[in-house]
Amino acid sequence: MRRRALLLAAVAALYALPAVLDTVRLRMAIEILYFGLFAVSFNLLFGYAGLLSFGHAATFGVGGYTVGLVLKHVPGAPLLAALVAGAAAGALVGLVIGAFCVRLRGTYFALLTLAFSQFLYAVALKWRAVTRGDDGLSVAVPDVALPGLGVLRMADSGGFYLVELTIVLACLAVAWRFTRTPLGHAVVLMRENDERAAFLGYNVFATKLIVFTVAATLAAVAGGLFASFQRLVSPAALDLTTGTVVVFMAVLGGTGAFLGPFLGAAVYMLFQDWLSKTTENWQFFIGLLFVAMILYAHHGLIGLVGRGWGLWRRLARRPAGVEEPAAPGKL
Amino acid sequence: MFPLPVYATQALHGVVYGMLLFLVSSGLTLVFGMMGILNIAHAAFYMLGAYLAYTTVQATGSFWLSLALAPLAVGALGAVVERALLRRTHAFGHVYELLLTFGLFFMIQEATRWIWGSYTLQVPVPEALRGSVPFLGSQYPVYRLFILGVSALIGLAMAAVLLRTRVGIVIRSAVSDAEMVSALGIDTPRVMTAVFAVGSALAALAGVIAAPFVQADLSMGATVLIDAFVVIVIGGFGSLPGALLASLMIGELQSFGILWFSEFALVFEFLLMAVVLIARPQGLFGEKG
Numbered sequence: 001m002r003r004r005a006l007l008l009a010a011v012a013a014l015y016a017l018p019a020v021l022d023t024v025r026l027r028m029a030i031e032i033l034y035f036g037l038f039a040v041s042f043n044l045l046f047g048y049a050g051l052l053s054f055g056h057a058a059t060f061g062v063g064g065y066t067v068g069l070v071l072k073h074v075p076g077a078p079l080l081a082a083l084v085a086g087a088a089a090g091a092l093v094g095l096v097i098g099a100f101c102v103r104l105r106g107t108y109f110a111l112l113t114l115a116f117s118q119f120l121y122a123v124a125l126k127w128r129a130v131t132r133g134d135d136g137l138s139v140a141v142p143d144v145a146l147p148g149l150g151v152l153r154m155a156d157s158g159g160f161y162l163v164e165l166t167i168v169l170a171c172l173a174v175a176w177r178f179t180r181t182p183l184g185h186a187v188v189l190m191r192e193n194d195e196r197a198a199f200l201g202y203n204v205f206a207t208k209l210i211v212f213t214v215a216a217t218l219a220a221v222a223g224g225l226f227a228s229f230q231r232l233v234s235p236a237a238l239d240l241t242t243g244t245v246v247v248f249m250a251v252l253g254g255t256g257a258f259l260g261p262f263l264g265a266a267v268y269m270l271f272q273d274w275l276s277k278t279t280e281n282w283q284f285f286i287g288l289l290f291v292a293m294i295l296y297a298h299h300g301l302i303g304l305v306g307r308g309w310g311l312w313r314r315l316a317r318r319p320a321g322v323e324e325p326a327a328p329g330k331l
Numbered sequence: 332m333f334p335l336p337v338y339a340t341q342a343l344h345g346v347v348y349g350m351l352l353f354l355v356s357s358g359l360t361l362v363f364g365m366m367g368i369l370n371i372a373h374a375a376f377y378m379l380g381a382y383l384a385y386t387t388v389q390a391t392g393s394f395w396l397s398l399a400l401a402p403l404a405v406g407a408l409g410a411v412v413e414r415a416l417l418r419r420t421h422a423f424g425h426v427y428e429l430l431l432t433f434g435l436f437f438m439i440q441e442a443t444r445w446i447w448g449s450y451t452l453q454v455p456v457p458e459a460l461r462g463s464v465p466f467l468g469s470q471y472p473v474y475r476l477f478i479l480g481v482s483a484l485i486g487l488a489m490a491a492v493l494l495r496t497r498v499g500i501v502i503r504s505a506v507s508d509a510e511m512v513s514a515l516g517i518d519t520p521r522v523m524t525a526v527f528a529v530g531s532a533l534a535a536l537a538g539v540i541a542a543p544f545v546q547a548d549l550s551m552g553a554t555v556l557i558d559a560f561v562v563i564v565i566g567g568f569g570s571l572p573g574a575l576l577a578s579l580m581i582g583e584l585q586s587f588g589i590l591w592f593s594e595f596a597l598v599f600e601f602l603l604m605a606v607v608l609i610a611r612p613q614g615l616f617g618e619k620g
Contacts (some may be wrong), residue, residue, distance in 0.1 A: 052426050054433075100609050106425055107369045107568075111560055112608045118557065119601040126598075240553060244437065251430060281445040287438030294431045295416065297422050 014165055018158035026157045028273060032266045033161075033168045034225040039249040039261030040175055040299040041218035046247075047255035049169030049211050050191030051102070052110045055117030055242060056219055056246050058097065059090040061124060061238025063220025064227035065131060066090075079144055079154070083167065083224045090211055090220020093120075102205060105194075115244055139227050154228070164225050165273030171218050176258055178214055187211050248290050254300025263301055307323040336467040341586050343466070347475045349582020350482035351544075354537035355555055356562040357489060357572045358530025364506035364569025365526055367425060371432040372412065374556035375439035376405050376531045381547040382443055382536020385452045386510055394457040394543070401539045402532035409531025413524050449549060454542040478540050484576065485533070493571070502526060507570060558585075561604045567617025576615065 005231055017029055038060055045051045050080050063086040070082040097116045101109055124131045141154040152159035178184050186207050190197045194204045227233035236242065245268070253264020271289075275282035297304055343481045343604045359373045380401045387397035412435065438495045463470040495497035505522050511517040538551075545551060562581055566573025581600065588599055607614060 050426070052429065100605065104608065104612060107367075107429060108564075108608065109614060110371075110429060111564055114557075115564075115601045115604050115608070116558070119598060119605070121599045122601070145372070218442065244433070247430070247433070281441065284438060284441035284445055287434055287441050290434040291431060291438055294423075294427055294434060295419055298420075298427055 010121035011169065014169075023157050024256045026161055028269060030161050030164055031156065032269050033164050033244075034222045034229065035249060035269060036262035036265040037168045037171055037225070038219055039246055039253065039265045040172060040258070041215045041222065042246045043250050043255050043258075043261040044175060044179070044211055044215040044218070046250060047257075047260070047284055048184070048191065049187045049208055051105070051208070051212070052247075053101075053113040054110045054240075054243050054247070055097075055113030055115070056118035056215070057238045057240075057242035058113070058120045059094050059216040059219040060223035060226070060231070060242060060246075061117075061120065061235075062093045063087065063090045063223030064237045065124065065137065066220070067224035067227050068137040068233045069130070071140055071142070072137070076234050077142070079142055079163070079228060083221060083228075086224035087217050090223070091217040093219075093299070094213040094216020095209070098209045098216065102208035102212050114240075114243070117238055118240070121235055121238050121240075124238060131235070134235065136236075139231050139233060141228045141231065160229060164229070167221065167225065171221055172262075174248035175214070175218055179258060183207060183210060231321050248286065250299070250300075251290065252293055252300055254302030254304075256299050257302045257306075260300055260302040267301060332456070336469055337467045337590075339467050340469060340471065341590055342583065343471065344475070345583035345586030346466060347479045348585060349579035349580070351537055351541055352555070352558055352581060353575050354482050354485060354540075355534055355576035356532040356559040356566075356578055357486070357571060359559055359567070360569055360571060360574045361429045361502070361506070362527055362530045363563065365502070365509060365523055366417075368417065368432065369560075369563075369568075370527075370530070371429070371556065372435035372439060373432075373530065373534050374407065374552040374559065375436045375443075376534040377538040377541070377555050378403055378547075378552035379439060379444060380535030381454070381542040381545075382447050382452070382538075383535065384539040384542040385447070385454050388454055392452075393511040396480045397539055398536070405535030406528045406532030406558075407540075410524050410528040412531075413450045417527075418520075436552065436556070440549060444549055448495050448549070452547040454547060456543040456575055474543060478544060481540055482537075485496060485536070489571070556558070558600070561600055563614070564604050565607045565614055567614025570616035571616065573614055573616030 021029060024183060038056075042053065042056045045053050045056070066086040066089040067082045070077055070085045071079075074082075096114070101112045101116070104112055125133055127133075141160075143154050144152045144159070146152060152163055154160050154163070186197065186202050189200075190202070190204055194236055197207075198204050223233075223237060226237065249268045250261040251264070252268055253262065253266075256262030262278040268286075272282065272286065275285055279285065293300065299306070355373070355377050359370060362368060362370050362373070383401035383404060384394070384397040387400050388394055416431060416435070417428060420427045440593050460474045460477050463472045464476070465471075486506070493503055501512065501517055501522055505517075505519055505526075509523075512522075558581055562574055562577040564577075565580065566575070568579035580603075584600060584603065
């Protein structure tokens with residue numbers, strides 16, 4: 001009950017943010033929201049299924065382009081419909097790519113996902129008739145009408161934030177619910193030992209494929225939000241850098257908890273913002289931070305918090321109970 | 332279509348690039364065979380080689396000196412990376428080793444940008460290798476033939492060491508079963524450090540000889556990374572003959588790709604890799620699945 005009250009308070013606080021933040025900070029919050037969703041979707045694969053994808057940007061970009069194309073070619077299409085179309089395209093592409101990739105593990109999986117994302121990158125770059133190549137596709141976002149309440153202007157950061165927050169929270173709720181289903185549990189079993197899972201009667205291929213598709217769908221929604229906010233989608237949305245950044249975010253926050261990557265996205269964006277104002281060579285320090293995290297804290301910030309929390313509890317002389325490892329399943 | 336000499340020239344271009352790619356991917360595939368790590372930072376070592384060549388040429392005016400200096404420096408760096416960083420992450424599992432090398436690649440690339448700036452740096456072709464020779468009625472640049480010669484020479488030297496010396500036997504045994512080799516009383520951790528260092532040095536050497544040909548550029552790491560990945564996937568992880576064959580295939584594919592379907596050369600490369608991964612995940616010459 002107490003947790004639910006805390007959660008409600010947090011959600012209410014998030015909805016109140018536009019009243020408190022100035023435009024610059026609000027724009028930062030908007031970016032954190034879609035990158036957070038992107039990182040959480042990445043972690044469904046990496047943290048839960050143990051599948052490290054270097055090509056997760058592929059469906060992020062597919063979502064972005066689909067939203068852009070729908071808004072361009074379907075007159076009068078509302079933003080929500082475009083995002084649904086983007087999610088559907090992400091699911092479809094995820095299903096196809098996943099069917100090839102999820103049979104592989106480890107390095108092979110990482111490389112094949114990279115290959116597919118580079119393939120899509122090349123298509124986005126070269127298929128100029130549809131994607132406008134390097135110039136990028138400009139995205140015209142229609143305002144969102146709330147029946148009986150008025151219109152939220154999308155050119156206005158506050159309006160965009162509220163719409164985006166609602167969509168991201170809905171997606172996070174779906175993702176969280178998904179990890180609590182029997183299928184969500186089974187995939188953790190497969191991460192630990194997929195041979196054993198197969199002997200227990202699980203269909204390893206189908207289970208991993210479903211997870212891959214769900215992760216791709218959510219990444220596509222994040223990409224759609226990204227394209228709507230930037231009002232532009234270019235091949236950069238699905239290049240190696242985008243695929244890299246999401247890995248950094250997830251590892252930084254901690255892949256062992258559901259919201260770890262979201263925290264990672266927030267810290268990454270704020271840190272990057274601060275760092276890029278401080279030094280021209282901020283990317284070097286991002287890399288340094290990433291390497292240091294892997295070496296000294298590969299459970300991420302959430303892992304550090306968890307360790308600190310464990311230490312605190314021991315110092316407070318509570319009954320210790322079972323040491324909980326930083327594994328997915330905790331919010 | 333095109334006259335025959337065009338094809339021949341293009342085929343030769345393909346062999347030259349393929350052999351350069353082989354220099355890069357041979358170190359990568361040896362390390363993968365021994366340690367099961369795909370060292371993404373390898374591509375950054377290649378780039379570092381080119382930049383060090385630029386600095387050496389600027390400072391001393393001698394390209395030949397850079398041919399020795401850059402591999403030595405990068406080899407030492409490789410040894411440190413293996414000893415101080417990779418070995419630490421070993422306990423976390425392969426995925427974290429992969430992530431670490433991924434982070435290192437990024438870090439070295441950004442450090443390079445910091446030190447040398449974002450501009451393309453020209454490394455002049457050394458005096459002795461300028462000009463071109465007649466080739467089937469047209470002219471072929473001498474420097475490209477030099478790349479071909481050096482790569483082939485090193486490939487042969489590597490084959491000789493691996494197949495004909497005691498060190499080679501140890502390395503090949505460690506590739507197939509490191510645990511057994513270490514049970515026989517051989518210091519496998521040291522062998523691994525050495526192989527890692529030599530692999531890094533080879534990447535740097537490839538970078539040096541590539542420098543006058545492609546110029547020192549920040550994107551050269553990512554470009555060669557993708558090609559080298561494709562090579563070891565197609566050739567089979569850990570297989571040197573596979574890497575050679577696949578390097579030549581990719582070299583030709585790119586060379587003729589530019590001639591016939593320049594727009595989609597990259598696409599074909601990835602399609603080829605995807606097909607191999609799906610149909611024969613262990614690659615053409617690989618044994619482990």
